[in-house]
Amino acid sequence: MPRPLIITDCDGVLVEFVRPFTDYLLAEHDLTLSLETFALAGNIRDAAGNVLPVADFPPLLQGFFTTHMPRQRAVAGAADSLAQLAGYCDVVVLTNIADIHADTRTGVLRQLGMPYRVISNQGGKGPAIRALLDEFQPSASVFIDDLPPNHSSAAKLAPDVHRLHMVAEHDLRHLIPAAPDAHARIDDWADALPHIEAQITANVGAAA
Template sequence: MIADEIREQIDAIGIERGRPLLISDADEVLFAFMAGLESYLQGEGLSFDFSSFAITGNVKDADGMALDREAVRSHLGVFFERHTEALDPVEHAAETLAELSKEAQIIVLSNIPLAQRGARARALARHGMDYPLIANEGAKGPAVRLLHDRAAAPAVFIDDIPHNHASVRDHAEDVHRLHFVADTRLARLIPQAEHCHARADTWLEARPIIERHLFGG
């Protein structure tokens, strides 16, 4: 089941049937989310302990005590509200997407609050990645399924979160799933997602994998 607000965003895109499709996450794929979050936390007198691939449990106060889930959620809300538009791009993301877009249609599928969709779109445009954006909520499989059905063409899905790969496997099994974690500190904390097809943590590594599955090269 796909939420009405997500379906409406997809309806507005105008997907080209038969053209290869690249569906990309934003945070830790196109934008350096973790670096931005860490800077925000430091400004709040907090720190991030890279002990595991999770946010809850790793945000610490000045005494080294972990913030509880609700406090972390509150800080994430403030961070997205204030800093979504200011995140730095991941190296080589814009150049690689520009080359791929000559033959493929590119859609950014980001789990970001709908209220910050405009800020994310402006950030994408400012950094040369002005592609259709869907502000998703929850697991990404249903949205990927609808996008793939409408494109009716080879598709690649890129995301840093393992459960999103599992969701896409469950809902859109034919979509090639590429696990990508741009921040090297986070990348070291998590192995290749169980339900993806491949892992690449830089766009230089990712490009040939994407081209092979979209274009048969």
């Protein structure tokens, strides 16, 4: 029998991003991050207070993933919740990073107690989610992500997946409105786990 499938984002859902990225910017580049809006690009300033050009952001992000990914820490409850789900579900981490960082991300997650398959992605996640559903043919499926556009992409190409909007980092919650194309918004794993389990039970029961 096919198993349920959990497809989850990584940064801001499984591991903290904002705090280690802020530390990296200051220590390595003497830059500061001021979260006045959700967009990271446009909120980075140099020592004189000047906003860094948006074009300078991608190299900084790649530098962080190259050198500081091992410094990321697990979001509270993420590892235990996924471990419980993995007892009867397949779990895949779908993360928007360059392909060259996928092996490092896999190793870091394993060290944090999350030894799951990692798929690197760029852009909207709908095509990758569709491909995973075609591969696994799951009895039920749940997609978890912190970015509203990814839920819109999933809704368009994989409308049957249950879409859970989770912003696990406290510093970002007030900056990201509820995703209009998600089925629910839950920002911590303690509340998300029973919600996910209920969705799986309901969907599997409906398909039986």
